[in-house]
Amino acid sequence: MHAWEAIQKSLDYIEIHTTEEISIETLADIAGLSPYYFQRLFKRLVKRSVFEYVKLRRLAQSVESLKDHKRIADVAAEYGFSSHANFTRAFKEAYNIKPDEYRVKSIPLNQMNKPDLQLNYILIDENVPLIADGIVMEITRKQLIHPETYYGLTTKVLISNQIPVGEATGIDTPFILWERFHQMKPEIKGLIPNGIELGASMMGDMENGTFTYFAGASVDGEVPAANGMTVWELPEAEYIICSIEAETFAELATIALNKAMTYLISTWLPSRRLTIRPFSAEKYYPAASDGFSMEIWVIPVPLPD
Incomplete structure (x- = not known):
């Protein structure tokens, strides 16, 4: 053993x-x-x-x-x-x-979830699914040829209160931002019906103990500027994508996301001598009859020798 x-x-x-x-x-x-x-x-x-x-x-x-x-x-x-x-x-x-x-x-609160320790030691190849505690993960690569535009809200988040970023419990600020966005979403013009929703963590302010979080949805063409709203662009690049599936959305957006992010950033990428540019994106897809799915998108950067 x-x-x-x-x-x-x-x-x-x-x-x-x-x-x-x-x-x-x-x-x-x-x-x-x-x-x-x-x-x-x-x-x-x-x-x-x-x-x-x-x-x-x-x-x-x-x-x-x-x-x-x-x-x-x-x-x-x-x-x-x-x-x-x-x-x-x-x-x-x-x-x-x-x-x-x-x-x-x-x-909403950030919880200390039960760890699945195998994720610290099992290395999967690209395009090979991994099942852990009822969660399905798969890592692939994709070249995004054209930028994607999203429209939503941003907020500053304390790193110390986030799992897995700060590995600490506390109030779940990104979740609160999502609740605000969903309350406003029916009135926002220009969003693609049943389109992709996207959350993005931008680490540029980590020296101040915070990062910026965006919550929004895909748009069709240009959107009118509005007070308090943000246009965010997923840039063209080659991405490492971690696909996640779970039975419920609550599990997908909390336990599954935390485990997948930790596995990707702490185990899978370092094993290939890779790190990432200082942002990550979460794409949430419309619910399907057999469950819920999302993807973590990161731009890989080779570690120096």
Whole structure:
């Protein structure tokens, strides 16, 4: 058994026992390691301590219970927090919002998702699909001959609050921007009916701790300038494209996107001595009868020798 497989077993156990007491000894036994080496290996592969990861997965699952309008004290007890106050403190530290405020505002949150560690070690060839946790990924190349134009909204996003960019939990600012765009979309003239929607992350402001995010849709010809709206162009170039399929849109735009982006940027491209230009694009296609699909588009750049 590979080391990552042993840790994956412990992750699988944690996922279905978040409402129960979880001890280091139990997890180490599942992984077939001593408690000391288990904790060292877990932190190396998951990038979190065992207790921090368990806490974040409990908080992520508690969000669903909060949506069901359970008493906050009951949710705290269900997920192993010693009191309403301790749960509120942990929730605020993770998401920068208190659970009672979240329940009222229902703001989208960046969650610590359960990792699929095989994605750190499996290298797929181009045009060969990979199935991981029910998500289908495939990496291809494409030459974009003519630029594509999109019309939408932009906002600044704190890197520290984003997964996978900053590898941190917090309020999901890009998702909020998408909600604003979808509210405005029926009134926007010039959009292609049932056309592609596109999100783009532009990393030019990373020194200031932020990046710029665009959310919009494809347009047919020129669009009239409007206050607060942005025209964004996907430039002509050769692209590496990571196609993703998932059963639901919620899974596609959160867990699947995060896993695919991490795999592409942290594993697949470095294995081919490639990096990317400082932007990435997400193309969302209209729903099909058999599920939902999207693509991550990046322009590859060879790493220096």
